[in-house]
Amino acid sequence: MYSEPGYELLTSKGIKVGDRVRIRRKDGLVVEGILLPRYSISRRPTIVVKLDSGYNIGIHIDSIVDINVVKREEASLGEEAGSPAVMPLIEETEVFPERPFVVIIGTGGTIASKIEYETGAVKPAFSSEEILEAVPEVGYIANIHAESVMNILSENMKPEYWEQIGRVVAKYISEGADGVIIAHGTDTMGYTAAALSFAFQKLPVPIVFVGSQRSSDRPSSDSALNLVGATLVAARAPFAEVVVVMHGEPSDSYMLAHRGTRVRKMHTSRRDAFQTINDIPLARVYPFEKKIELLKKPLRKRREEELDAKIKFEKKVALIKFYPGMEPEIIDFLVDRGYKGIVIEGTGLGHVGDQLIDSLERAIENDVVVVMTSQTIFGRINMNVYSTGRKLLSIGVIPGDDMLSETAFVKLSWVLANTENREEAKKLMQRNLVGEINRRHTYTVYPRWIH
C-alpha cells in the first residue's frame, strides 16, 4: 500500500505495513510505532504510524531523515494478555465467514470523518475500506459493511432523520446483519438512541450508537477505541438492545454500553461525557481484552425475537424548560400552532408556577398531551406531595416518572405517531416500554461529587 511513487524510501528498505518502525524527522522528532496503511491519496507522500499510546500520527516522507524497522518483543501482541495499545492490522477488505457481519451506518459527526494528515482537513470517510484503514482492529472482530446515509452535524438531526436512519437499520437487520453501528455526532446522539429504542422494540440484534468527543486529528481522540468497542458490542454482545457505546472513564481502559433511553451527554468535551442516568449502564466493554461484561439484565437476548419496527415520529412535539416567572403565553402559542405534545421540564418533584396552570389546562382540553419531567435530571417525579403537583395531576398532566426529559420528549413523539387516541398515548407514556422508566433506584445511581 506504500508502493506508489514517492514512497521509494520505504520500498527500498523493504518496510511494509505492520512493521514496527523508528523514524527520525528533519526537525529532530523521533517516533516509534507500527506502520499503518495510508489514510488517503495524498499529493505529498505521507505515512501513518500508530504510536504505543494507541494514537496515530502522519509524517511527510520528505521530512524523514531516517526510517528503520525495529524489533521489539511486545510488538504485534494482538489478542494476547495485557492491554497492548498495538493491535494486529489487516491490509485489505476480506470476508472471513466465521466472523459476524456488522454494518456501520454513517450519519456524520466527528466519528464518521477522518483527517487528511497532509491538509489537516476533516472529511467524511465512509467506505468499508476507509474504516478498515483507519481502524484496522474492527476487521478482526467482524466483517464490516459501511454505508453513509447522511453527513450532518448532529445538532441538525430531526425526527424525519430518525425515521430515515431507522429504515436503513431495519433493512440491514432484515437482511441478516449480526449488529448495526450508527456513527453519530455526540450532541444529540442520546435523543436519536432513544428514538431508535422506541422504534425497535422487537429486535434480534444490537443497534449500537457510537460517537467521538475529540476528532481524530487530536492526540486524545477517542474515535478509534470507541469504534472498536462499538464493533465488539454489535458483533458479540449477548443482548439485542439499542445502546450507546462511549468511553467509560477518561483513560482508554474501558467503554460503557448505555441503554438508549437512559443515556445523556453530561459534559461538553470529556471523553466520558456519556453517562447512564437513574440506572446503571448495561455493560462494560474492554476494547483491548475484547471482552463484554454485563452489568444488568438485558431487555432481550440476541436472536430471541424477530424484527418488528415502528419507525414513525410526530413532529409537533415540544420540550419546554420551566423557569421562574415563565409566562403562560409560550404554552398558548404552542397550542395555537397545532402542537400535539408538550414535555414540561419542571422543577423538583414536577412543578411549574401557578401562572401556567390555566394554559396547561387549555392545552389538555385541546387534546395536547402534556408530560412532566424534572430539570433536576436525577430522581423521580412525584406530583402527590405538594399542592402544585396535585393541581397539575387534576388537570391531566402526565407524570414522567424517572424518565429523562430528552427521552420523554422522544417517547412522546413516538407514542403520538403510533397510537390511535390520546387515552392510549397517555397510558403508554406511563408504562415502561424499553427501560426508560426504572421503578427502583439503588442508592449508587446518583453520582458522587468530589469536594
Add this chain to the structure above:
Amino acid sequence: MYSEPGYELLTSKGIKVGDRVRIRRKDGLVVEGILLPRYSISRRPTIVVKLDSGYNIGIHIDSIVDINVVKREEASLGEEAGSPAVMPLIEETEVFPERPFVVIIGTGGTIASKIEYETGAVKPAFSSEEILEAVPEVGYIANIHAESVMNILSENMKPEYWEQIGRVVAKYISEGADGVIIAHGTDTMGYTAAALSFAFQKLPVPIVFVGSQRSSDRPSSDSALNLVGATLVAARAPFAEVVVVMHGEPSDSYMLAHRGTRVRKMHTSRRDAFQTINDIPLARVYPFEKKIELLKKPLRKRREEELDAKIKFEKKVALIKFYPGMEPEIIDFLVDRGYKGIVIEGTGLGHVGDQLIDSLERAIENDVVVVMTSQTIFGRINMNVYSTGRKLLSIGVIPGDDMLSETAFVKLSWVLANTENREEAKKLMQRNLVGEINRRHTYTVYPRWIH
C-alpha cells in the same frame, strides 16, 4: 413550658424540658430521648421528644402509660467532642450581647413551616420564638430575629419576588445584621440565590439560602440540621457571599455552602440534592462540631466591603432549551412579544440546529441579547470548534462560557435591568462578576458515576 392543664403527668413527676425521658405508650412503643419544648398550642396535649437519631417525635399525653426521667452519661453533651445528636436546649428567646445577630427571612417552602403533631398539618412557623422552639440549637449560635416576607411554594417565585426579598435583605444588612438567612423552597432556590448574588455584589456579611428536601413530619427531615448549618454560616463564616447551605451527603455529618451562582438542585428528593457545578463548594459546615471549613478562596471577606446592592431584574427574559427538530417560530414569537434577552440551552459545545439561525439573527437585529449555554450542564461552551458554533458567533450569539443555564438566565435578567445599552450588557455577560464563570476546571469537578 409544659405547665398548662393536661400536662399534669409531667409536672407531677417533676419532669422538665431538657430531661432525658423514657416513655411507654399504650400501643407498646417505647421511646427514649430529650423532652423538647412544645411546638404548638394543641387541643390534645402532646409532648415532643428528640430521639438520639436527631429526629423529633410527637406523643399524645393520653397515649402514655408511663414516663420517667433516665440518667445517661452521654446526655446533654452539647459542644463537646464527638457528634452527639442531642444538643442543648434553650427555653426562651433571650438576647445574648456576645452572640452575632442573624435575621431569618421566611419566603415559604418546607423549611419555613412546622408540623402540628396533633393534626399532621404543615403550617408556616415564623416568629423567632417558633424557630427557637423548633430548632433551639440556633439560639446558641446567634441572636435570632425572624420575619416572614411571603409564604409561597418556590415554583411560584419570580423576578418581582427576587426584588422584594432583596430589599428586605438590604434593609437588615444596613441595620447591622451579622448575617441573613433566607428560608426558601428548594425547587427554585438556585435561581433566587443566583439573583441575590448578582444584586449584592458589594456585601459585608453572608446571605445564606437554606431549604429542606423532606418536611419536618418525616423522620428523615433535613430541616433542623440545615437551619443549624445556615445559622453557623450566617453568624460565623469568614466570607461575605451569597451561598446555599444544604446537606453535603445523605447522612447528617456535614452541610455544604455552595456559591449562589454555581449551585443546582440535581435530584428530586435526596437530601444532598444541591451540588456545586463546574467548581468545588465554598465551604463544608459541620453542624455538630459547629465548624466551618473553607474549601476555596472566598470572593470577599466578612466586613471587608460596604453594602451596595442593585436589586432590579428585567422580566422579559426567556430560557429556551433546544431539542432536535425545534422550530424557529418559538424564537420569532419571543422577539415579537418584546423579549429583551434569550438564553438558549444548546447542545454540546454550544450548538443549535441550522433551522434556528435566521430567527436568532433577526432576534439580535431587534436588540435581543442571545446567550448560549449547554444542556450537558458540565463543561464549557466553545463555539470555535464546529461550523455551527462559528456561525452563531458571527451573528452575535454570546457564548455563556461555563455558566449554568439557570445562572445565565438570572444574570441576563440582572444585566439587562442594570446596564444602559446592549453592548455593555454583552460585555458583562462574558465577564465573571461573582464566581459564575470559572476559568479553570480541575479534573475532579466532574462527579464520579458509580457502575
